[in-house]
Ligand SMILES: [Zn+2]
């Protein structure tokens with residue numbers, strides 16, 4: 748590690764920036780760590796927090812979470828509003844994209860054309876696969892039965908993208924296979 752530190756110390760600022768951008772492109776999970784660091788830094792300097800559209804719960808820092816039914820689900824991305832994970836464009840790219848969702852379905856061998864599904868069924872399936880893709884995007888792995896908690900802001904971004912017409916959503920169920 749010392750060797751790398753020395754190499755980094757010797758880099759020009761612009762080369763460092765390019766290198767960092769390249770690393771982020773290759774490792775999407777790192778994006779979140781970097782956002783977290785930037786968020787911590789701006790904590791000390793930046794005071795103008797964008798106003799939220801709705802009242803955020805007490806445990807939420809990013810102002811995009813909503814009250815959740817169980818304590819387990821009350822999880823925020825813990826980033827400042829301007830860095831909220833649910834607003835991250837790579838989330839749309841990796842988690843909400845139709846092709847990615849279709850691929851996720853194919854991986855589970857229950858691939859069906861979206862047009863063959865009733866709208867409610869299609870949205871339900873898309874939500875399910877978007878949750879899977881989120882966990883994969885965030886943790887770069889998905890184990891059998893892996894049900895990691897997804898921050899509330901991101902859960903609601905997925906739900907807003909693929910809404911249930913009844914407005915009823917299944918909450919987090921530990922130990923249920925994804
Ligand atoms: Zn939040």
Ligand SMILES: [Zn+2]
Pocket residue numbers: 809810811812823824825826831832833898900901
């Ligand atoms: Zn958030």
